[in-house]
Amino acid sequence: MPWADLCARGGLTTGTEVQLAQLCGPTPDPALITRAGLPAATTLAKFVDKAQGLKLDDTYSGIAFHIVIGSMNRSDVTTTRLFKGVENTRKSAAVCFEDAVFFSRAAGSHPAGTHILVHQSLAPCERCRGGYKVWAQNNLGTIVLSADKAYDGSSGNPIFIFSPSGTVYYIK
Numbered sequence: 001m002p003w004a005d006l007c008a009r010g011g012l013t014t015g016t017e018v019q020l021a022q023l024c025g026p027t028p029d030p031a032l033i034t035r036a037g038l039p040a041a042t043t044l045a046k047f048v049d050k051a052q053g054l055k056l057d058d059t060y061s062g063i064a065f066h067i068v069i070g071s072m073n074r075s076d077v078t079t080t081r082l083f084k085g086v087e088n089t090r091k092s093a094a095v096c097f098e099d100a101v102f103f104s105r106a107a108g109s110h111p112a113g114t115h116i117l118v119h120q121s122l123a124p125c126e127r128c129r130g131g132y133k134v135w136a137q138n139n140l141g142t143i144v145l146s147a148d149k150a151y152d153g154s155s156g157n158p159i160f161i162f163s164p165s166g167t168v169y170y171i172k
């Protein structure tokens, strides 16, 4: 499904602001995790660490992305690369760099329950957050996204967690 369709279905999305510790600190809030259908707190903490540590290529224009499938292998996260590189071409000013990445390369269909980890140099806009939301719902998996620069109302270095049930958490 083209990225624009995922975004359109998801609608503009800001996410519910929570503290990282509520999801994966030493005393997580089980209601937030269970309601959203997220992995256990210890697993989620490892996904967040892994997403933050995914290396990015240098960018002079456009957005650098590093997108992997993440899975637990005993107590480690193993990754399978979906896309790593800089996207700096857009079909028009009306679409985002994400459209080029996802339409052509990343947003295929994955087995149910696939978790996806994303690091990008610029936070996704509210439109693209809607796209990630629907992508997670379609996968019946969680997407953990770590970004560097602030964009579209987010803080710098935000984390977004898109759950299989459609809940979106935003962590400053």
Ligand SMILES: [Zn+2]
Binding pocket: 096, 097, 098, 124, 125, 126, 127, 128, 129
């Ligand atoms: Zn966007």
